[in-house]
Amino acid sequence: MESETEFAELRAMHAADLGPIRQSLAGFLTGWAGGPRDWFAENPDKCMMSAHRGLGVTPETARQWVTCMTRAVEDCGIGDHDIGKLMLERFDMMAKGMARMPA
Numbered sequence: 419m420e421s422e423t424e425f426a427e428l429r430a431m432h433a434a435d436l437g438p439i440r441q442s443l444a445g446f447l448t449g450w451a452g453g454p455r456d457w458f459a460e461n462p463d464k465c466m467m468s469a470h471r472g473l474g475v476t477p478e479t480a481r482q483w484v485t486c487m488t489r490a491v492e493d494c495g496i497g498d499h500d501i502g503k504l505m506l507e508r509f510d511m512m513a514k515g516m517a518r519m520p521a
């Protein structure tokens with residue numbers, strides 16, 4: 419997302435410092451996928467869909483996000499495994515839902 423112009427619109431939605439989102443996204447996904455739930459303990463009652471309401475997600479920025487996550491899953495070497503495929507399927511569903519939420 420940082421290095422390719424294809425994702426410029428998505429990058430511009432994020433804070434200048436990507437450190438916090440890197441940490442938060444990794445923490446969320448760790449707990450969401452069944453690992454340690456520290457993120458959920460630190461963010462009680464945070465709903466991921468509600469957290470994106472008002473961010474102005476569009477079908478195009480949702481597409482960019484899913485493309486980035488597809489690359490990330492492939493880079494991790496799990497693109498051909500059930501876990502990778504299932505994660506991407508769910509990411510796509512959530513991203514499309516976020517793009518449809520009222521502002």
Ligand code: HEM
Nearest residue numbers: 431432433439442443446473475479480483509512513516
């Ligand atoms: C639909 C496409 C999406 C876009 C355009 C998008 C964009 C964003 C933006 C702009 C932020 C704020 C980051 C910042 O201020 O630097 C954010 C936060 C976050 N997003 Fe997304 N997002 C999308 C989908 C998702 C999905 C599907 C998930 C989970 C599977 C997710 C997980 C997170 C997490 C964990 C945070 C941090 C929340 C926090 O710490 O408060 N995002 N997202």
